[in-house]
Amino acid sequence: MTKRISLTQHLIEQQRLHNKIPSELRLLIEVVGRACKSISHAVGKGALGEVLGSAESENVQGEVQKKLDIISNEILLEANEWGGHLAAMASEEMETIHLIPNRYPMGEYMLLFDPLDGSSNIDVNVSIGTIFSVLKAPEGMGTPTEQAFLQPGAKQVAAGYAVYGPQTVLVLTTGDGVHCFTLDREMGAWVLTQKNIQIPADTKEFAINVSNSRHWYPPVSRYVTELLAGKEGPLGKDFNMRWVASMVADVHRILTRGGIFMYPADAREPEKPGKLRLMYEANPMAFIVEQAGGAATNGQQRIMDIQPEKLHQRVPVFLGSKNEVERVTAYHQQ
Template sequence: MRRTTLTQFLVEQQRSARAIKPELRLLIEVVARACKAIAVNVGKGALAGMLGNAGTENVQGEAQKKLDVISNEILMEANEWGGHLAGMASEEMETFHEIPNRYPKGEYLLLFDPLDGSSNIDVNVSIGTIFSVLKSSDELGPVTEKSFLLPGTSQVAAGYAVYGPTTLLVLTVGTGVHCFTLDREMGSWVLTQSNMTIPEDTKEFAINMSNMRHWEPPVKRYVDELLQGKEGPRGKDFNMRWVASMVADVHRILTRGGIFMYPRDKREPDKPGKLRLMYEANPMSFIVEQAGGAATNGHQRILDVRPGKLHERVSVILGSKNEVERVTSYHLA
């Protein structure tokens, strides 16, 4: 049986579908190679001293794991010199990184969460990398923070890698969602699922129940209805799943349906949510919508949110369309 590699898939998208330019194809390939390098480091774990804290904090004041720092460096070094980018921004860095003058500049901007689910590193649970690609509107001038502050609808590509029992790369360039599995012996990404779709209805939900006392009334109402099961207004039993790695939770939803919620809460009323709009919510929302799902912040479509700053946070409700619409309607009631 003929196997389609990531490179072959991207060339076909470039030639036949005309969905991407050659420069974007090369950029995605570089990101995919960087994810392979990160997977190698994740796989070594304690054997290479990769576990534990790095002794530093990121811009959000969170303790960085050694693998957070290493993954960020891998993505930066891999993408800096290729000539496809005007700039990069990372969840782990305080400000954006403009491509140095010694390298040619391209027309794209790359944003990424180098290692999502860091709290799971030391306990050997699936973690991953999330990335988003924007087209720069400042091709003739220097890149500024404002260059990155575009709504999620401006994304030309988005994806994530999952470092689990198998290493996966899930990608969209606006023509559906496709999953590639890393063949470790051959070193190539092989297409294993095409046009992934999220069922509109589900019996699974993912949320951190320990925060229930802090939730806003619409979220409490929705989850309470789920917990009542067959005897409640929904008339069916629901199962809860929570990995605490967004890549793992979203991939489960992409594979078999479900709803993922990370709502804002009363502990930090001045913040619109916990997850980062540019590095997590936007790319995941693009992927979920391309798979037939929905993604909102409770009040509006996430991809329509116009960011005001690079590290903006947002409430996230995404997954099976009918469930997302129900939670959103409770917020708007």
């Protein structure tokens, strides 16, 4: 019988190998992992737990919140407040940062998260997930401010996501490859099931919401037209399209078998540079994808090189198999 490696054992062994996961960071990742177990349990209850449907409120983005959005946000806040490993938190669901209460010690890390990605899929029982990113607090920081969070994605010390699907999985990087853990529901433990995941450089799959095609800018229209042209087109091969409308599910498929995920800016709201949030979605996913040998750009530059200007900044996203990301990025740069 193959020996099972837990999340804790994996983190300790990675620290011995690479000396990049001090005890505070390990504790932070473990606590986020526990919170994701709680969210998975709530998601799994569905209608039985009376957690489906709208909360009849809006988040800071002006989006209608689901009950599970609010529940997931509270689970992550409460789980991470008291451990002494965090200085502050920021959530896609909250207008500003969440300070650690004075009764708890303040740590040296900062946590950002999208508590429940893919909210439109909650009520139809399609895979959804949680995305998180970890930054180091600036040297000599006193009371945390929003400005302290505005660090390029290249400064991340850890990132990951959980997918709540037929299995609940946790995908994690601390800068030395990407590893996947599956939740053993009977034992309540995260078990290492994939090590050093690599995304193929070439692909025959793409993910984009084609219903928006009439609003796309020319580089995206050109690229998708070439994909759809198949073997007779300039790319010389047939492509399949996949679109789950949960970023975690679409990215997890790409991590598993390759592909390119695209959420471009479009002409519907030309004042907005994109739809996805740089700090809560694009940066952590870019870190994971790059660590797996893929690429991630906003069409013009590497996502993790972007200097954030505000907490809820939006960006276009092209990520996945390296050769296709480079191709669509070149079309934008031309």
